[in-house]
Amino acid sequence: MIEKYLPQTTFTDFEDFKANYQLNIPVDFNFAYDVVDGWAEKEPNKRALLWTNDQGESRTYTFGDLKEITDRTAGYFSSLGIQKGDMVMAILKRRAEFWFTIIALHKIGAVIIPATHLLTSKDIIYRANAASIKAIICDGDDVILHHVNSAMPESPTVEKLISIGPNIPARWEDFQSGIKKAQPFERPEEPTKNEDPIIVSFTSGTTGDPKMVTLDSVYPLAHIVTAKYWQNLHEDSLHLTIADTGWLKAVWGKLYGQWLVGASVFVYDHEKFTPSAILEVLSKYQVTSLCAPPTIFRFLIREDLSKYDLSALEWCTIAGEALNPEVYDKFLALTGIKLREGYGQSETTLTIFTSPWVKPKPGSMGLPNPHYDIDLLTAEGHRAQAGEQGQIVIRYGDKYPSGLFNGYYRNKRLTNEVMVDGIYFTGDLAWRDEDGYFWFVGRADDVIKSSGYRIGPFEVESALMTHPDVVECAITGVPDEIRGQIVKATVVLAADCKHKAGPELAKELQDHVKQVTAPYKYPRIIEFVDELPKTISGKIRRVEIRAKDFI
Incomplete structure (x- = not known):
């Protein structure tokens, strides 16, 4: 199927992919007729969807x-x-x-x-x-x-x-x-x-x-990269993306790219997330590919994986939030599978990712998708050098790429704020290493400025997450007369560690961060909570945490 849209579908390495990936956009493309009905005409008995639920029902x-x-x-x-x-x-x-x-x-x-x-x-x-x-x-x-x-x-x-x-x-x-x-x-x-x-x-x-x-209408075609060159899917794949259909992650992982490459979509319809139940369906149905946010993998690696037959599992990808390296290391040790990170937004498809040709760097998003012209721009508007923080942008000029959104519906003012002179500004900060890999820093408004330093929340969160007592955390800046801002950590402890919340554990966590990352980044304030404020899609609302600290 993808041969209709790509002159070249196989590549020897990432350099070949970067140089020769080209998407041909047909006139009046319609995913339903051209892909779904196209497969029905070509191979009507080919499995498209395997649905099961937490009541034991299943349908193909x-x-x-x-x-x-x-x-x-x-x-x-x-x-x-x-x-x-x-x-x-x-x-x-x-x-x-x-x-x-x-x-x-x-x-x-x-x-x-x-x-x-x-x-x-x-x-x-x-x-x-x-x-x-x-x-x-x-x-x-x-x-x-x-x-x-x-x-x-x-x-x-x-x-x-x-x-x-x-x-x-x-x-x-x-x-x-x-x-x-x-x-x-x-x-x-x-x-x-x-x-x-x-x-x-x-x-x-x-x-x-x-x-x-x-x-x-051509947005689905940009997800060929998502399915074929990130999730590494093929016609015999059975792929599970853990996502509610109320969010775009569903069409990233449960529809467009997967059917364009001819893979089968696996759906586990459940009311409550239970790590053991996810592992059971992976084992029972011999799922070959899994994509989920890091939080899911954090829970999976706390289970006894030896109880489950994961022999069919070939590939795992991770998205939705930045990946903490300790999750990568533990999952690799337990399964032999390298988690491959990807980054994108509701406004785009996959923009930065760890492809099958490159070695994952735990904590890095990977390399830019050649479908887009991706860059990092500093606050002064120049191209960020290696090691320098900048905002992730997509240059489009006169050639508008499929997959990039067409603006915010009925909000021209907001559209014009993020799309300026042929450049889409994502609002996300990152830095690029000497090998070209991108490393997530945080949202532009989440970066903490303390004593002249710019501190990204994610790097401190990653350091804290390596402590065995911490399940979740959020890093924010708190006003300070001397330093401008100081780092605050809002921490959720593992269930069997909640009794340890207090000054002694706070000091232990501070010392831990100093050992894992640059000492100036350590959280001077630590607050223990039962849960973090989140949006209905599960994203941490740091703005809500900050609002309480500014009162």
Whole structure:
């Protein structure tokens, strides 16, 4: 399949990849018709999706199955008045219906707004009005249905509410019976233009109201690099990315690139994360590839891995937050597998990554994706030299790369703040070593300036995380009359170590940081807490910690 989009698909090393990777963009590309239906025509019995849940149920869908189901799903949505360009919110957890829904909406040319089941009524009202949402399709869970129903009096643009079950409230459409009765959707002459939006994703809002990231029809093609050259997938792969479908990480790891390369997507539909349960399904279904945030791997390495058959596991990738080196070392010792980090944003696809051709450097994001023109710029606007901190930017000029977002929906001011003179400013700081590897520092507004030093939160967090008593931590700056700012650590201890919280352990952690990294970076203040404030996508809200310290 990817041969249709890449003149060269195999490379001898990273230099070959950097020099010769080239993506051919067809006219009017549509992922649903060109890829999903393309596989259905070529190999209808090829496995596309293996879904299982924490109740022991499982179902397998071939590409032939998906074509038939999504044609009827698109026909059903069309019968409800959903048309090209309409905004449809999907709150579908990890249900198989998410895949039916997103492909069907792509076939119609409607725009999907993925949403997490953790949204409250207030969150739904904000999103419905910000994006003029026309329809909401969601899991028929009582809590979700209650929040949606409560939001409707203040959501005037919403015309249709659709439940996939098990509960179907009054005035709601029944998805399951609807698609059974529906006539298959007939492909329009022109389903989508390349510039047409197919996804509007609300960011998780670490510092303010969520922004609306707009992604167009050719966005999926940029994920060939994600699946083929980072996750190292092939047609016999069974790949699991641990992510809720309410976030873009789902289309990074559970849809676009994976099906472009012909791999099977594995879905574990669970309500509560349990490390042993993840290991059990990896073993039972012989999953070959796993992608998850570092937090997941932190929990996995605390389990007795010898109890599980992980012999099928070939490759593991890590994203969502920067990787602490001690997690890398422990996982390698237990499994023999090197965790390969990747970096990107909701506004991009994979931009920096550790490819199969290069040696991982624990804690480094890896090397820039040649699909983008990536650089580091200092605050003064010059190119950062080796060892010098700079903001990660993407230069696009007159040649706009697929995968880079098309701006923030209905927010030209914010778009113009981050896209200036042909450059997209990510807001993330990093430094580059002599070998060209990028090392994450933190968000530009998270960097601490103390006694003339610039201290990145991640480097101190990484040092603290090497202490066996620490499960999670967040580093922030606290105002100080003499130094400007001093480093503060907000620390979550392991369950069996919580009783140790106090001045003695604080001093031990401070001394530990001094030994692991430069002594001037050590946290002069340590606060022990039961949990860190986080967004609904699981990102630490350092802004909330800072706000309390500035009161």
